[in-house]
Amino acid sequence: MSLELTQIEQNMLAGEHGFAARKSMEILVALAKIYAADRMIPVSSVQVAGVSYDNLGDAGLEFIETMADGGGKARVLTTLNPAGIDIQDWQRLGVDEQFAKKQKQILTAFARMNVITTCTCTPYLAGNLPHYGEHIAWAESSAVCYANSVIGAKTNREGGPSALASAITGVTPQYGLHLTHHRKPDLCVEVTDKPDHSSEQLATSWFGALGKIIGQELERKAAKHIPLIRGLPGASLEELKSFCASIATYGGVGLFHMEGITPEADLFEHPPDILRIEAGAVDQMAEAMRQITSTEVDFINLGCPHLSIKEIAYIAHRLEGHSVNREFWITTARTTKQISDMMGYTQIIERSGVKFAADTCCIVAPIKGKYHTLATDSAKACYYGYAKNAFDIYFNSLDDILNLAIQDANREQSA
Numbered sequence: 573m574s575l576e577l578t579q580i581e582q583n584m585l586a587g588e589h590g591f592a593a594r595k596s597m598e599i600l601v602a603l604a605k606i607y608a609a610d611r612m613i614p615v616s617s618v619q620v621a622g623v624s625y626d627n628l629g630d631a632g633l634e635f636i637e638t639m640a641d642g643g644g645k646a647r648v649l650t651t652l653n654p655a656g657i658d659i660q661d662w663q664r665l666g667v668d669e670q671f672a673k674k675q676k677q678i679l680t681a682f683a684r685m686n687v688i689t690t691c692t693c694t695p696y697l698a699g700n701l702p703h704y705g706e707h708i709a710w711a712e713s714s715a716v717c718y719a720n721s722v723i724g725a726k727t728n729r730e731g732g733p734s735a736l737a738s739a740i741t742g743v744t745p746q747y748g749l750h751l752t753h754h755r756k757p758d759l760c761v762e763v764t765d766k767p768d769h770s771s772e773q774l775a776t777s778w779f780g781a782l783g784k785i786i787g788q789e790l791e792r793k794a795a796k797h798i799p800l801i802r803g804l805p806g807a808s809l810e811e812l813k814s815f816c817a818s819i820a821t822y823g824g825v826g827l828f829h830m831e832g833i834t835p836e837a838d839l840f841e842h843p844p845d846i847l848r849i850e851a852g853a854v855d856q857m858a859e860a861m862r863q864i865t866s867t868e869v870d871f872i873n874l875g876c877p878h879l880s881i882k883e884i885a886y887i888a889h890r891l892e893g894h895s896v897n898r899e900f901w902i903t904t905a906r907t908t909k910q911i912s913d914m915m916g917y918t919q920i921i922e923r924s925g926v927k928f929a930a931d932t933c934c935i936v937a938p939i940k941g942k943y944h945t946l947a948t949d950s951a952k953a954c955y956y957g958y959a960k961n962a963f964d965i966y967f968n969s970l971d972d973i974l975n976l977a978i979q980d981a982n983r984e985q986s987a
């Protein structure tokens with residue numbers, strides 16, 4: 573199958589739109605050839621990953637500056653994945669000045685390319701929200717899974733350079749999840765287990781553990797699968813973002829169909845193969861993920877993926893009037909924090925001793941070696957906290973982690 577380019581795409585490739593457009597089209601043409609795409613399709617939204625200086629290093633910084641110097645300009649709405657620092661509050665989080673300088677250079681280069689420098693893995697909560705059926709080019713794995721499976725937009729999981737290339741050209745090669753016949757489910761997952769909503773407002777950790785079970789089962793089958801998940805009573809946005817982050821981390825899943833959630837779930841026949849998740853399996857998995865006891869925790873993080881305003885409101889409600897003595901970060905998009913500021917949630921949370929880290933996260937921030945044991949409700953943070961930052965992990969529900977933070981302080985006060 574040969575690749576056909578439109579006149580404007582050919583002109584970009586020939587360098588008529590400048591260096592950055594040529595480089596971008598070269599990246600996309602190379603991808604199209606690898607995946608046997610026969611054309612490019614327009615995208616309406618881009619999300620670029622690979623933003624933290626911790627991941628990019630000097631070579632990545634140089635690439636982004638070269639693209640900015642080469643006249644690269646985003647043609648479509650483009651936002652970024654979390655940066656290595658909270659650009660407005662990095663000193664308070666103890667980030668090295670040299671690191672902050674390099675991170676600012678990266679964000680400046682993106683801004684020169686008309687990229688909106690809000691840095692979040694939940695772009696759909698920060699104004700970058702495609703609609704059903706829209707073709708987009710997103711890079712963050714949890715957001716890709718959310719866009720395909722919850723919103724019903726269409727994206728492959730892009731790398732940092734290919735996402736930036738799509739921002740600059742406004743197109744992506746048509747292959748993979750952009751094609752309807754590649755979006756068919758090929759395995760049923762029957763879930764008879766249920767989250768216990770009576771003890772927990774938001775069952776984020778339960779959905780994270782479920783994502784890990786299904787993701788690992790799919791990995792074991794060693795073929796790329798698109799599961800159709802049946803039997804769940806429903807799920808909130810927060811539970812779905814946790815589930816998406818987990819199933820993408822442990823199973824490389826870019827699209828699932830969930831009955832009652834995924835807009836396309838009824839379009840396809842149910843596949844015959846069935847994987848069953850029996851009652852109690854998710855709690856067992858959650859227990860197995862809790863490597864250590866709570867007394868060893870020296871760092872608490874909530875916000876992987878970035879917290880919604882509903883989660884922040886709940887945390888403010890739970891922390892009001894308490895003080896917390898361990899290092900505790902709330903990670904969220906700056907735009908979400910601004911709503912929190914406006915509502916007074918930030919003041920309540922900060923008064924308790926908890927810090928906001930906006931537009932960054934506990935995985936891409938340069939904190940390896942600073943803390944040893946991470947408490948989190950995120951299955952994805954369990955994986956990367958250990959793999960990237962060598963943290964021991966205390967995995968538990970949102971409520972249990974808040975209880976841990978509060979009880980700590982209460983115990984000290986009464987001693």
Ligand code: F3S
Binds near residue numbers: 654817878
């Ligand atoms: Fe987001 Fe960082 Fe977690 S990018 S999904 S908070 S690892």
